Amino acid sequence: MQRRDFLKKTAIAGAATSMTPLMAKSNKKVKLKLATSWPARFSIMGTGIEDFEKNVKKMSGGSLEIKVYPANSLVPALSVFDAVSKGDIDAFHSGPYYWKGKNLAFSLFTGFPFGFTTEEHGAWMLHGGGLELWRELYAKYNLYPLMGGNTGMQMGGWFKKEIKSLQDLKGLKMRIPGLGGEVMSKLGVNPVLMAAGDIYTSLERGTIDATEWIAPAHDIKMGFDKVAKYYYAGWHEPGSMLEITFNKKVWDGLSEEHQSIIEAASAQMHSNMIFEFMAENAKALQKINTKKVKIAHFPEPIIKSAKKAFDEVVAEQSAKSDDFKKVWASCQQFLKVARGWSDLGSSAYFKVRNS
């Protein structure tokens, strides 16, 4: 089915659900549809939003049902933003950086290279102006976003060959999206986009030389350790936030009770997901350590060049987009403050614990 036809069909169902907010005012039964960008039962992210569905139902005594639809069951994985913006679907669970085509600034709400850790990101959102900026920008698209999980630290990716110098990066074909991809491009890498299902085979056959994905828990499930022997520590996604985003009219039409249930359930998902990523990545790393994989760190000249390249990316995107410029100013200002405490608190602690 063509995407256009598909959206037309679901628009009919959408019209029905768009009536529900009016009923919600009196707390009658509200049924909403939420589409995700993940397959059903997708580890941590997919199971997280499925738990959210159950929790919301329980908390509301059944008066609020937010049925979760896995990727491609209502609309394609990356059409959820448009479908909810138009009101064809009530809500989605995905990640803001997928919509940078709509607005360059959206990337920054997910995170950025050399940027916020998970804790710093949450602090920026709730106490540094991030959430207000995000809601202001999403309102232009009829959307009302909430924090919907964070992956924690991500890895730099899997490479078939060791990367000893900047020279080794030149001409490499690497699956790496987003701002990380734009930085890599400036270092001579050819960033390639491809569907998740194609990455393993492409890496095995040498169609690509490297790929990033998430972190040990998900990476080991993809089997990358079988086809690439160098696993590099991260720099480009230090704590990527996911989102649970509602059509703004649908959100505004919900009762205060249902809104507060959704707020708590999304915060619960956010926090549980951080801890689940921590636990599952730790367990998976132990398995990776038993395999023929070399855990590696990019040499300092590459990191320094990547930082310089990222400054250029920021300058370019700021020139193109006032929204990017505005959100970046907020990120940069808060990161400066947050880093001071992270360095004296967490970073110094890791040194002490390992000394």
Place this chain on the structure above:
Amino acid sequence: MQRRDFLKKTAIAGAATSMTPLMAKSNKKVKLKLATSWPARFSIMGTGIEDFEKNVKKMSGGSLEIKVYPANSLVPALSVFDAVSKGDIDAFHSGPYYWKGKNLAFSLFTGFPFGFTTEEHGAWMLHGGGLELWRELYAKYNLYPLMGGNTGMQMGGWFKKEIKSLQDLKGLKMRIPGLGGEVMSKLGVNPVLMAAGDIYTSLERGTIDATEWIAPAHDIKMGFDKVAKYYYAGWHEPGSMLEITFNKKVWDGLSEEHQSIIEAASAQMHSNMIFEFMAENAKALQKINTKKVKIAHFPEPIIKSAKKAFDEVVAEQSAKSDDFKKVWASCQQFLKVARGWSDLGSSAYFKVRNS
């Protein structure tokens, strides 16, 4: 009023609330009393539990009210465990290490020197067996605990003199409770316990030579920077968890709806508190940096000796308490796994970001 009389009086009110669980089954209005160990509007911890009260009320459409009572308004700050255990009060918000007199193992649920970071702690709780162990032990006291916030990294404390060697610690009088205090004691420090309100004056007058408290946000409010010039980075409380704990009969008597509302509201508080501590500590550290305070790190020989001393403390407490031994085995096993990922993920990232 004597504590005993006071408890007798509140026991009458307690009897009334202990009937509410039966009514809860049919979701009639449930009113519970929650006592905290903090003064009213106490920064982050106190305001966090006050937000919890509001959120629970909103989510339940007013059918569940958990009225928050600040420290000493129903029972003394540190009598909340006993009062809830007996059923005089329905719930409390406090920290498990305050009850080590009941059971040595309880300290470990808060955290321990050179132990879990905030993320590792949550991972241990939810995916490493921590929560099951905690609930099993608390059940013996008729209690049902939930995670109720985490302070994040705490500082090592304020010292009037610079600490250059182990010799400089000998004979120092320091306000430091818990496992950190026991370690310090083995290093020749005299750990002193005192009420929060007395610390500043004692430090000013030289009755004590040093004190730990929490981290920049709370420490600066205490004014310690005016009476001690050396502020040491942390090692003994790398991520202290708070608790929201119910009388088990009260909990079991709640409807599934109300239980799930409390679960979500406590997870929301947990997550919000982590981000608020991150933000407020970062902002406060910037202020401290403008004052005549030397931010310092304990020399490596002190850290090494503290680790050795902590091993001794663990051996002693394991010999005294089978519960401690059992919980410690779980902590130790999970910490080993978690550290691998924290070192490759977060710790390596801080190095890269600062390089």
